[in-house]
Amino acid sequence: MAQTHLGKSIAQLSVLIQSGSLDPVALVEESLDAIRSHQDQAIFTRLLETRAKEEATASSKRLREGRSRGLLDGIPVAWKDLFAIAGLPTTAGSIVLADAEPASEDADVVKALHAAGMIAVGRVNMSEFAFSGLGLNPHYGTPLNPLATDVARIPGGSSSGSAVAVAAGLVPVSIGTDTGGSVRIPSAFNGLVGYKASRGRYSMAGVFPLATSLDSLGPLCRSVQDAIWVDAAMRGRFAPEVERAEPGGLSIVVPTNVVMDDAENGVLAAFEATLARLSGAGVKIRHAAFPAFDRLFQVMAEHGSLVTAEAFALHHRRLAGPEAEAMDRRVVARTRLGEKITLVGYLETLKVREQLIKEVAATLGPNEFIAYPTVAHVAPALAPLEADDELFVKINGRTLRNTAIGNFLDWCGVTLPAGTAEAGMPVGFLLSALKNHDERLLGAALALEETAAKDP
Template sequence: MNDLHATRLNLLAGGTDACTEMEHAIGIAQSPACSHVFTRTLFDEARRQVARSVPQSRLAGLAFTAKDLFDIEGQPTPAGSVVLSHAPAAKADAVSVARLRAAGGVLTGRTNMTEFAFSGVGVNPHHGTPANASDAATPRIPGGSSSGAAVSVATGAAFIGLGSDTGGSIRIPAALNGIVGFKSTARLVPTEGALPLSTTLDTVCAMTRSVRDAVTAHEILAARRVTAGAAALGAYRLAVVKNVFFDGIEPAVARAFDNALQTLRDAGARIEEIQLPELAELQAINATGGFSAAESYAWHRLLLERSGAGYDPRVAQRILKGATMKAHEYIDLLHARQAWIARVEAALSPFDAVLSPTVPITAPAIASVAPGAERDDEFFRINALLLRNPSIINMLDGCALSLPCQAVGELPVGLMLWHASLHDDAVLAVALQAERALQKQ
């Protein structure tokens, strides 16, 4: 399946045209592979827009999708819920949507998500759950919370899936669907027009089919140019953190990760194994509930009082945990985080990027975590496993990219390349080289 970069070059060479590419994307979007992917489609509007598109623009009239928590002018912003389905229409596009449109992208629809973005599993009891694109035989979870956005990219219904990442909501579904997900440093992309989960941790970012497309999407969303040199892998000093990230890892994930490291070493990468004892501090730092619970409760408390019965019970349960946090506990959390970030940044300063499994498991069957109280224990166990690794980078205020690293024919496994804040260009540079090496194996 071609990525955006290759398709755009084909457009400029006259090998295809934007209308043909749009019809192809819409055809996939309407197929069974995209069942439950969209909460609202914009196909007729997309056809009108693509007819006026400019091939020389950065996105050349190609399709992108937007997670259901982004404002689109003239539409309500339900965020995967039913309690906001009749909310007032947005008066303008979210900044991120507007930037993708201005770059020549054509929006084909709003994508399904975990209600209010509060889970890494991707299950939605209101709109159904889109099946992972990697396994036609067994419906598997897509990962969340940007579930529909991931499947839209993985199936070929879109070249860019706009989403958000608060604890892994871009990287988890990217890893489980075998695509690329880049979480930038949060402050680089405006969040205006995106319904919040945690104002401290939320990051607006995207999923794509390749690292070079991730660079393009980030440059558009952040309105900046990435400086990613063409140095070989051997020019970078890389680390693997051995504690926490590998706890509870599935054999298939461990095998894929180890094989990926060997491939990178064979390509010249210098990789050192290190311990990061600061990770053991996170449980105590977040003991009073963490940012997501407190900040989501502040936003949802009145809506819960009015319409709590309409919430996904699992989501409501997590939001309500924020009701007990005291003001001094929240302020202590802010200070503890800043001190922890400083210690971790110092420990990682000798390295250009860190390598870890994005998540320690492959995608389980939807049936094992489908809505129902009898499956709640398994749902929350899986959710905790999925969120554990990527959420560390959100707590660090860092940047990270998930890159597929499984062998052909195996369920997708994500290799996460990451670092502290504002190391985005270095992470992307290493990821470009790592992707080239892994594609040759």
């Protein structure tokens, strides 16, 4: 039986490639074959077979000649369907953009990972226009959570295909976007590491937007080490600048308001067990209320959310024309809510946002992180959400609640696998830090990852 390399991390594959034990061409062929034969054909929206094989051949030649571009040379990567790929229209999970003008060049971050030697194997599915935390897509199908053993469960969104492609072992990493949780939610639901970088850490050139005041990027992968390597390459660095922290030197603040509301018992149990293990490893933990959390949801209830206002501004012409009939009805309904948001309300929300960012920063110690469950529930069943739009709206809001706090307050964050809960589904442990503290965050996540993942 032929050896399979599917399901391995970037770090595991890199050792094999750099040592000459695994040829990038063979790895890419294995990945493409697995994608084509996989029972779930809703994961990828497009394979980049010709490009992938050309890049793999070039990588193989470099390695044979001793000219490796580094640890990522020859590693396959999938791209969420809103990163520009030269020669193709950027469809953003929608059929209304199928005939859009092809991109003249790759997005900047696609170029960056190409320069690091990574192999672009395809584009992956997503919530249409990235406007849902659940991952349903009526046009290309909804990728199913591969860890569900009882009923078909959602993948999480909006980077749905990104998470499922990695969790199913088709690629070791996929790059997603995160405006309200779209990297961290699907990562948590699929038992992966998901890193939402600080907004502005990477170039957004060539990335189809949702809400520019909130949009950020990041990898969905199998380990924090993998995320660190990809992060460096996305910024054009040859080597990471992250130092592993010592657990005994870390301090975590656990919020006592909002984030635990309506949480499933299994999620709470897994989270508390994780805290206990971290405390046993020497991590200092304190609990505190964050009035800013209540205030930010109050201001959104009063004036409307930033993401809805900016999504409507982006799509208002599309919604007024015939294209709206070809869009996901749930995306249309949510986006149209932005028409009711006034300029005064929008500017007031931005003003309050800046105040709350400063308020929270002032309450944290210089070396403190914030931690709480990534999502207050495990991945729910798919069928009820497809059948009931009112339930869809309710669960979408609940799913996005915890992660959206970090986007509003402009944090960076990493979700770590932290045990399982209802139906044996994964729970995510979200570790966050203030904006531009990414190196500290990644160093802390690296130190805590193994302890967080241990079974109680």
